[in-house]
Amino acid sequence: MNDVWIDGSEQISFLGVGASALALANGDDAAARWECAFPWIGPSPEFEFDRITGLGESPATRQMDGLAKYVVACSSMLLKSREADPGHEADVGIVLGSAFGCTHSNHAFIEELVSNGPRRTSPTIFRNTVSNAAAGHMATTFGIRGSNTVLNSGMVSGAQALAYASDLIREGRCATILAGAVDCVSEPIRARFLAQSGRIRQSRVPLIDGACIFSLRASQATTSSWRVTGYSMAFISRDDWQSGMWRVIDQAIRSSGDAVEEVDALQIHTDFGLLWIRTDPSERLEDVCQDLARDVGPGPHVENTAVPSTLGLADSLRLLAGEAASKIFLRRITERRTDSAKPRAFVFVAIGADGNAVALVFKGIPNGRKDA
């Protein structure tokens, strides 16, 4: 069994372009922007596909829809920043999670099909309606020949993609995987979301377009200081919210082989996140979990895209590593430890409106040791 290391992440969203944008983003400004933009917010004006990717105008890029462009641009940054050329390696894989998939292209295709009939409908649009199209564009653009999978399990799809990618690396099926979330919602989905806004007024998190992609590797030759050590998934009923939450967390910790006492940070992400960081060595994780679960409340009630929870995870990994972070998805953070040491283990839980929950366990390597 291989270890699974996080080798980096990049993002495209309203917060800006690149992981560094998370550091530069002012959470208050960003929150004000999404309040104005409700019910949907797209990527910042800094997102210029040609400039980021250097791919220029070509038949291949002209055939990409918005979903593909987000993820190809994000992957391009990730591959450049890691100085990694996937080449034509079969041990590089892709696992993408998307809550709404290719809704833009679906809508366009249906309209054209109804208007023109199949004989006069462009196959260019159809290619983007296949639910693995974005991953397909990534594979063809970068010559990635390993496992290529898309998960459409709602707003936890990004976390689920990281979980499945960690299995693929652990099993030796791939040495490197680009995994994460991407969404690009269409107007009908936005309208539907807005119509349900009465039920989501409390959270006011809009539908968020963009991509957040992690590079996971089996190799220890990485500058990262986080490993993915385990995960668990479960359905959590609203009637059994707090104990269900603890069960999925406990199971994830068991799968990681870590001790419950080693967990120094816990984040529960529904529409938004609550992050606890250990300040008192005697605090019991189960009690903390009950408190967070109670405070975050059963939810979310309406599916968002897969992007917010994945962005929230990327942001918190920065925060916990002592790097600058936007904290935009965090409604509450407990006081930081005075010694600012990195947590020994961090558990992140994402929950969807359908009750699907994914708990991921990350092992922190002590500060100053990048290759432990």
Next chain:
Amino acid sequence: MSTDIVVTGLGQRSSLGQNVSQLWESLLAARSGFKPLDVVGRFGRGLGAPLLQQASSPSERIRCALHSSVCEAIGDSGLVSTATTPALECPAVIGTNFGDSETYLEHGDYLQSARDVLAEVGHCGELWAVSTACASGVGALGIAFDLIRCDGADVVLACAYDVITTYNYGGLASLKALSPEVIRPFDKARNGTLLGEGAAALILERREHAEGRGATIYGEILGYGIANDGYHFTAPEPSGLGMRLAMTQALVESGLSATDIGHVNAHGTGTPHNDRIESSSIRAVFGQAAIGLAVTSIKSAIGHTMGAAGALELIATILSVRHGVVPPTLNHEESDPELGPGLDFVFDSPRSVHKSAAMSNSYGLWGCNSSVVVRRGDES
């Protein structure tokens, strides 16, 4: 080498029957499920292999096919006493290419019909929804396999489905991938595929768990491989690199040698490119063992069932190794010398096989290639 991950329940619904027995009997009898499609009437004549409930809406057909398959698999596995009210806490992995693509802009959930079915059968475990295009059935199987192997699950429900709609029929027609007449995999006159629809469900289980409760073991999943061409939306990579990678990965993981494989249930779409490149890839991977290797494609009988294809064909592969017989590839007229020598295409009538292991190939748009190796359940 044994993975000790076994299949203890099977369920299906397709143009050739409302359960696994009917499908198997029809395949061996060389029956075909094709007929004119009402669903594409507005676009002219079209053939396909629909469910009996062709006239109902796509969502209703998804619900019908998936509910029937899942209930059959659960009942068959003996995990619960009745298939109508079980509390299924095991993980469920759903594979689909198109899901509710024709209607989901209205209700915003690509998986609405599948979610409803799982709720109806009492599923209350984690849910994975996977798409690897028309290889989604094997994509679901792969995740289910890894959930048992890596993550300690004892039982996983893997299912896959897709139905014919104006949407996907129109899309494939726009690609000019559909045959105007019949589907003739591996035939010299092959000129395209035809769509089918349906659903399939398999219960994967840790062998110890299955034996502990005295379950029937249909077969053992020995390994799978998934690779991408990284080449083109529709056209397979000309050298078959992705196909070869997937087959090789599955074979290596199985711990078997090429000579242990008795037959290949091929992707075999009946398109000129796929069948030629798949044939050459099988020959490349199997080497000398390809000489006389039985190869069949049940798409000639049930059509290309898109996201369900990999799971339906895996069921046929498991039944083949269990019963020692390979169902035929229909509509053969003339052998194609371009497919090269060596492979023993099973045309027209069933063929007995005596080896206990087999491979099933499943490929999809955007260069998705996947292969699974299975073995008879009593061979570990």
